[in-house]
Amino acid sequence: MARPVVERDIWLKERMALLRREKAVTRELDLLALERQKLPWVRVDKLYTLDIPEGTVSLLDLFGPHKQLIIYHFMYGPDWDVPCDGCTGWADAFNGTLEQIQSHDAELIAVSRAPLAMLENTRMEKGWTFRWASSFNSDFNFDFHMSAPADCKSVTVGDEIVFYDRGESGGINVFARDEDEVFHTYSCHNRGIQQMNGAFGYVDLLPFGGN
Secondary structure (H helix, E strand, C coil): CCCCCCCHHHHHHHHHHHHHHHHHHHHHHHHHHHHHHCCCCEECCCCCEEEECCEEEECHHHHCCCCEEEEEECCCCCCCCCCCHHHHHHHHHHHHHHHHHHCCCEEEEEEECCCHHHHHHHHHHHCCCCEEEECCCCCHHHHCCCECCCCCCEEEECCEEEECECCECCEEEEEEEECCEEEEEEEEEHHHHHHHCHHHHHHHCCCCCCC
8 A cells, every 4th residue: 555544534634734735835826926927027129020820920919919928838849750748748738728818818829940831730630729830930939048059958047957858948938018019027947837737736636646
């Protein structure tokens, strides 16, 4: 037996002790969310263009009618045969959440360096409905530390090390717009993005964890 088996009252006592710790973490996450919203912004002065099925568009165009934009950097290099397995799981997870995000005046879009035709073929095979833009002809991924030369294993951004697999890294960048101006408001890499994947939350509830 992997764990001790006890009577319900003993289990409840230990469960309540853990619940108190969980509530403390929840309150701390609430405070972190408020601090995240208070972060200063950085104006994006460079004109970035990306490819979508409708044509070449600017970063500003990706907002559509919304004032906020979340970009999930999907690891799929231009010379890869198939997209990243982990990012594929992420796409499955957020594919059905678009209406909820849009209801908060935000758009969520995936961006990869693979050419648009490769992205569209994969999207149709998987039945995904989210928008997926290619930065193949843009410096966008490189400037935001999501792509690097193929032989690069990692770079240090501030105090964080960003890791690469064949020149690609997964992560999230968030932007806001004020009229025609675009601002970079937030970024996260590595394990910093796990909270945004609901599947990981369910896995954390399992008695054997992620094993």
